[in-house]
Amino acid sequence: MSEPLRLQGISASAGYAEGPLFDLDQTVVSYVGKQTADDEKAALEAAIAVATSRLTALSEMAEGDAADILEFQIAMLQDDALSSPAFAAIRTGLPADKAWRQALDTEIAGYDASDQDYFRARAADIRDIRDQVLRALSEDGDVQAPTGAILYGWDIAPTRFLETDWS
Template identity: 30%
Template sequence: MKTLIVEKTASGGFTMGRAFVVNRNNLSADTYRIESKDADTEIAKYQKAVREATAQLEELAKTSDIFAAHFEMVQDPALYAGVTDKITSESQNAQLALENTTAEFAAIFDSMEDEYMKERGADVRDVRDRLMRSLKGITQNVLEGIHDKVILVAEDLSPSDTSNINLDFVLGFATELGGVTSHVSIIARNLELPALVGVKGLMEEVKSDDFLILDASNGKVILDPDEETIQKYKALEEEYRKHKKELEALSSLPATTLDGKTVKVYANVGNLEDVKKAVHRGIEGIGLFRSEFLYM
C-alpha cells in the first residue's frame, strides 16, 4: 500500500476502483524544414486539417460553450496567419508551424494572473492537438477502451478528451497536471465526482488496472490498499453520501442566519446546464456568468 499526498482537491468525495491510465499518441511536430516550392503544399495540409477540425467541432459546439469557443478558435484568422506565415517566411512544415504558433497563443494565457484565465491556455493546446491529429492522420481514440466503471488517471484531460468518454463509467478523476479551475475540475464538480489534480508522480506510480482509493476530501490517492483500509473507506463513502442527501434536503430552505438575517444565494454559471442545476438546488439568481469564452 502506498499513499500519494495531494495539495489540490478539485472536487470532494470518496471512491475506489480500478485505474484506467490514459496513454496518449505522440503529437510532437515533425521538425524538418521545407523548400520554398513546398510552401503551398504545406498550407494546403493545414487548410485540410482546419476543415476536418471545424466539421468535428460544429456538432460538439451545439451543446457545449467550451467547444463553441474551440469552433471559433480553430477558424481564427490570427491563428491561420501565424501558421501560414511560419510556413512561407520561416520554411517550417505545417506541423511545426502549428506547434510554434499555438505555443505563442497559449503563452499569453499562461502569463495571466487570474487562475481561471491561466487555465485557458489548455484550450489552445486542445485545439492544437485536434489539428495535429488531423495533420498526422491519427484517428484512434485513446479513451475508447473504457467499458467498465474506472478511476480515470491522466497527465491532464482536455475538453476533447472528456467529450469522447462515456462519463457513466467514470468513478472519479486524478491528474498529474491541472488546477482547481481546469476543465477536468469543472467537469468533476458539475458531475459531483471526486477529483484530485496536480498529483505529483501519478503517472509514474499508477498503471492501468491498479486498484485505487481516491480520497478527494483529504487529498490522498491510495494505491493497492489493504482490506482494513478498503473497509474504512467504504464506511466513509457511505457516510459522505448520507451527508450529501441531508444537505440536499435542506437546499430549498431560505438561507437565514441564527440571528434572523436572510441572505440571497446566487450561483456562478457558464451554460444552461449550470442554470438547471442551480435551480434544482434552490438558488435564487445568477451571481456570476462566466463569459470568458465569448471573447476567446
C-alpha cells in the same frame, strides 16, 4: 517476476480500477512533411477544417458550459489571428505540424502568463485546439481510449472529456 506497475495521482472517484491505461498526454508524431509550402499550407487548412467540423458535431450535442467551451474553440479556429503565425512559418519552410505547434505554443504561453484567471483557464482550450489540429494532420488520426480504460495524464482536454463514453 516483476512488480506490478503502480501509479499515484488524484483519482476522479474512489474505489478500485482495473483496465488498460490510456495516456491522455500522448503526442502525435506521425506527420509526414509535404513537398512544397503550398502543400503544407493546404494540409494545415484541411486539418483546421477537420478539427472545426469535429468540434461543431460535438457542440450540437452539448449544453451549458460544455457548449460555451466548444463555441469558444470553434471561434478561435475560425479566427485568422490564431492561424496566421503558423501560415507565416510555413512560408519560411517549416512543415505544417511544427508551424502549428510553434504558433499555438506561443499563444498558450501568453494565456498562461496572464494575470487574469479567465485567460489562464482558456490556455487549456488553446492546448486542446492545438492537439485537435495536430491529430487531424497526423497519419494516426484520433486515437480513442479503449473501452474500460483508465485515463491518466496531467489533465483531460475538454473535447476528450466530452467525447468519452463514461458509462
